[in-house]
Amino acid sequence: MFDFFRKTASEAPGAPEAKASAVGPLTAGIAGRVAAMQSITHPRWTARDTVSLTRSGFLGNPVGFRAVRMITEAAAALPLVLEDAERRYDQHPVLSLIARPNPVQSRAELLEAVFTQLLLTGNAYVEAVNTETAGTPTELHVLRSDRMRVVPGADGWPAAYDYAVGGRKHRFTVGESASPICHLRAYHPLDDHYGLSPIEAAAGALDVHNAASRWSKALLDNAARPSGAIIYRGSDGQASMTNEQFERLQSEMELHHQGARNAGRPMLLEGGLDWKPMGFSPSDMEFHKTKEAAAREVALAFGVPPMMLGIPGDATYSNYQEANRAFYRLTVLPLASKVAAGLSHWLSDHTGQALTLKPDLDQVPALSIEREAQWRRVAGASFLTDAEKRRLLGLPPLAEEA
The missing domain is CATH 3.30.1120 (Arylsulfatase, C-terminal domain)
Structure with a gap:
């Protein structure tokens, strides 16, 4: 705490102010929040930077860890289909690229890394490696979001991306041709270049849950009694x-x-x-309820039904199957569809084809009951043509209809 009162040379009056091109406003906001949290008369919250939130909410919290793992593993396991305005492809260079994006990662591992970066930081960056000047990339790599900085141009749009690691920096320049970086981000109402992650919205609840766990550990260290x-x-x-x-x-x-x-x-x-x-005071007796309430808030921020995380006291869904369907419908599918749409739009710039990559809903076991009912309703609609039925089911037109 006493380090707060020490002034470095750069903080002395009259010293020149150092600013970073892309993250100056962000670091200034973080510094202000850290300074405000130094007072012992206020609660101590985790710093709202990417590394601190990841350590506190994912590496050090079982609820946050399990929520992220459930979403990313479910989304990465979804089967994907590739199509254009005329047909659905069984074989295509983009499908081969997604199936084996690089020598060390499989399709599921690459997508899981993308989804994890989005949930933990609000941003995901995918690098395209081209051995040729144009065409389908030969490899795809996910870059860590905490190492990437957006360099805005004069018009406000990203002009380049700086990736820094080990004291070295590499710049990916964005020109008129296809961008070497696909930047996927969650919507942030107060930032033009970076996304808002669920873990940042749940940071307060995560701090409460972590503090409750530390309180339990201290109680056990003192013979498990007051x-x-x-x-x-x-x-x-x-x-x-x-x-x-x-x-x-x-x-x-x-x-x-x-x-x-x-x-x-x-x-x-x-x-x-x-x-x-x-003995225990009434406030001590309410301790476990406070911890469970914090866990439910964390689950709410990530969009995971508390029942699926084993959190007691939640009766929102009548059974586990209903909660699982809601989990896929409201959380997994929107996230997977957003990432697939972003990747297909970016890869279309590289290939020169207008391609659409999307989850195949007919192969998702959790949605089999809903899909079966939809197929039955559409098939029984005698007033619809076959072409209209195919459009309602999300299928491309037949070759003779195109």
């Missing part, structure tokens, strides 16, 4: 302990009676000492 008080009365009931007696008693308590390994050990008190245990 601490008590040792009262020294002396022979006349008014005496006080000497410094030597106090230090000896404190050392004995820490050595022989604190921690999980000493739980249940009987305490031997000398004359004049009395142990008075302290």
